[in-house]
Amino acid sequence: MFSRAYRTAITVPPLAWVAVFLLVPYLLMFCYSFWSVSESQAIVHFWNLDNYHELLTKPVYWETLLRSMWIAARVMFFSMLLGYPLAYFLSFHAGGRKDLYYQLVIIPLWVSYLVRAYAWKTILGTDGVLNTLLQYVHLTKHPLDFLLYSPFAVVLTLTHIYTPFTFLPIYASLEHIPRNLVEASHDLGATPAQTFWRVIFPLSIPGVLAGATFAFVLSLGDFLAPLLLGGPSGIMISNIVVSLFGAAYNWPLGAAISLCMLALVLGLIFFSERLEKKWSFS
Amino acid sequence: MATTSEPAVATSRQPSSAPLLSIRSVAKHFGKNIVLRDISLEIAEGEFLTILGESGSGKTTLLRILAGFEQSTSGEVWMSGERLDTEPPYRRRVNTVFQSYALFPHMTVEQNVGYGLAIARRPAAEIQSRVAEALEKVKMSAYAKSKPSKISGGQQQRIALARALVNRPRLLLLDEPLSALDANLRRQMQVELKALQREVGITFIFVTHDQEEAMVMSDRIALLRSGELEQVASPREIYNRPATSYTAQFIGHTNLLRADVSHGTAKSGALQWPTSLPDGATLFSLRPECIRPATAVPTSNATVRFRAKLRDQAFHGATDLLRVESDGGLILTIRTASRDLPNSQAPLEFEFDAADAIPVRATSLGSNPDFEDRP
16 A cells, blocks of 8 residues: 555654664663673673672672662552552542543643652751751651651652552553443442452552552662662662762673663563453453 | 242232332432433332333433432332332342443453352352353353353343343343344344243333334333323333324324314314314324225224325335325325335325324424423
């Protein structure tokens, strides 16, 4: 139907884009991860597994990776805890205000991520909004210093930032549930609570999985929140990668860590998509 | 359902003395829009009642009030001496077959049918045997382990029916359950559904916009027009003795004759016939099949004869539909046995029995409410 030239013209640019900006960089990273750095800070193109060996043997790397996963898991949990009820309320009980509330959830996404992270810094700091308030109402005498520069601050900030990302797929899957299924369930004698657990929740599982994956994967790779609010105890794996590619000038080790994370994330996404397919019935 | 463990239910089609369901002055407003006004209706145990009406007549809203998905604005609904409309849907012994079936997509056919019993915490063995029995009843046993998405619309319809009946409700509500099926399957299901209803003896309230379907299946038809009950009667009575012009036109075809009655004679154009009605303007309904080509000798003195020119003839298989213009310019539709008529401009002679001209109250056809013409 379309000429060969036309088909070439529309398929080549996107393919070229993916190749140049995705495949080539990954390929380069893959190569770097098997190279090493000499005493004189030069990249030696000598193929070896030293970087991967270092990753597994030096606790700082895998401990940080585990801590990052632990932070990501908590962000996933809390953003689920906030996002699901929010999505459920909007989808089933917001009535005519549904669109308004939906916009209110989405609007924060238009604000720069950096601004939102900084906002938490202003709120949680020793002279911050929260501490000033606590002292003003005489709940504490001295400012609480565990609020900022801690894993707590990182989890709080990332939860705030990624809750809309868990909300969206859950909301979409709830909106997809035909309302007559809910009526049929009530009609067959199920109370609203029974209807939720037997009909609504099972049918929203694809959205839950997608939302959980978003929150976990996005938090796992985050480096700004730990940089701004994490302090020494809130360092995440991406901060190490950043320093390896920067001040430490060890691109090969940075590339090895990045590839490990890539493998981890791809594995998660693959797994979650398999589960989502299993739970969708359209 | 074989009701071995349940008390015997009335299988008789005759209404028993106390009604099962009593709808008392129910009205429903959506904001300023009045969807139902002052509906009162009693339904007997074991009855097959059809709520018939055009789209927008309020028939589905009435059904949803009975199921509990909508709250009536005023009025009450009682079932076997207990108030029904104040109970939430999950506490009513009423089950619904939805228009789009509403099967749970994440459950197998078997789990769908057993849902109500599982919710009621029946023992597993009982659930299993009752589900198997219900599936057998609707001839779907072979599909017990299938997911709803893997079976056809007609099969889904049977599962929806089994899922409702397995709970042995006092009352089954059916919201246009056959409207998504193709014509042949639909006719087959009409017969099966009616047979099933007689077998299980459960009271059915069936909503449809299809007057033919209503006539084939029902013990009684409740015709709704713009949120009000136009007429409630058996199919034969509603067809043969329509109370209003709307009923006469909506159920089957009819000729509406505007007549002036004076001194025991009704006159409409060139036609006139004896009547016992008081003097004044009256509307009569005359079914097309009540008019026939005139025979040699009038069968009685109440036979009305008239001459008319053939305007149009349409072949409908067993019958022909004729459009004729009588001497006075009155256009009439006539249904006769199929045959060839002389294709000439010469007027033909037709006749009908005066008793077949049924006086009707004038109500408008269409969903526009026109309340001035009602007494």
